[in-house]
Amino acid sequence: MKTNQATQVFDPDTTPYPAVARHLDFIDYEAEVPVHTHRKGQLIIALYGAVICRAENDIWIVPPHSAVWIPGGVPHSAKATWNAHLNYLFIEPGAAALPDKCCTLAISALIKELVDRLTREEVDYSPDSHVARLTRVTLDELATMPQQKLSLPVSANPKIRVMAETLVSHPDDRSTLKEWAKRLALSERSLARLMLRETGLTFGRWRQQLHLIIGLRELACGVSVQNVAAILGYESVNAFITMFKKTMGSTPAHYFSEQQQAAR
Template sequence: MDQIWCHRPESTQRTLERPIRATSHEYDAGARQRWRSHDHAQLIFTTSGVLRVTTSFGVWTLGPHRALWIAPLVDYEWIATSAARMHSVYFEPQASPWPESECHAVTVSSLLRELVAAMAEGRERDALITPLLLSEMRDSREASGAGLPLPLDRRLRQICDVLLADPANGDSLSIWGERVGASERTLARLFKDETGLTFGHWRQQLRIVEAVSKLARGVRVAEIAAELGYANSSAFITMFRKTMGETPQRYLKSEPR
């Protein structure tokens, strides 16, 4: 994963031509949108390939059927970890389906995907599409396993920086404590306070996020298990199924229920 800590966001402050506007673009692997923010909210997802979206407080990996709601004025960037086709829907405040100011991942139903695609084709049917689009978004459920919270503490960010670049790293929190100048107990408490997860759970969630990205790129399960530090494929599959509710082979193929 890419290092993420220092950035100067580009501010995109303008009024949309319409209260809700959709676009569709194709990107090669490695394509990147540098840090920016908007006055309006945005929903982004892919119909093929994988995007990794980063804010100052979280990282989300978006494969098919998983979308990210980016609230207004949130600084973010994204990178296509594989060739991807991305849909974006922009919302003026008065047209927003959700009032909250936090980013969150949601499932993308087949209907929502087709509505966005139709809106991206042209404005002639927007008046008919908009009410159903908003209804489908409000009925969508939270997408599990797509995001990873990031801490603010400088010492924790040093740890996360290394782990994001090398998810297979298995160093204990006591070893990290020696490197960053804090006790194991202090780091454990801070991880829980700032991310809501224990260090072990955070690292496991990181490996899930990385695995989803690799699965979408067509990497074999055995290769993913080895790259992420698991003893064998069975151990990785057991962990993945326990966390995500289904096996890696079925995960990206499954439609949201």
């Protein structure tokens, strides 16, 4: 049984440098990382497997070869797949022109290689050293990376949170909006308005985004498309593939193939 916590490995706030990087294989650590915060912002890059982060009333998915950015001072937690290999880049506030809100970023092969290189360097480096110059290039390049829509807004509203927690645990639950309204002691119209106000999405679009996030996580673990479709309660594999392609622009097989080719 694994008892090591990822947060105990390294405290990024003990270093005053613009950025420091660390590598973590979750085969050695507890999958659940409890809520915590630090002064430095955190970029989480998934090299293999996947991780789901919770911050600012949103759920964020980090599939292979993507990253989530969490600004400094934002409380967050995470749950990694058993096979997750992650690179962390901790960034001092103001050291890079990055968003002031959590987001997922498309990460170039150059960024992945630069951060991976920095994970093998000491955290105490001279301001005029080669590592310092690599760090500066990394931060400048990182600021140009485009954002991706791989988050699920949850809201702090207790009724929306109850529904979200249930569907995250049981994504095959195909209850309609009307059935959920009855469970939550609301009218169907009231729940529809609440959902749109609190998350910015209709119930159908919100659940589709949830399925996308969970589907990406399971596919990153090596689960077959057929089994992922069953986990999400789809009546057929083709229905899941159609949803995935409509949202991500390609089928699951092509998506992960393109990600692997980009990494190489």
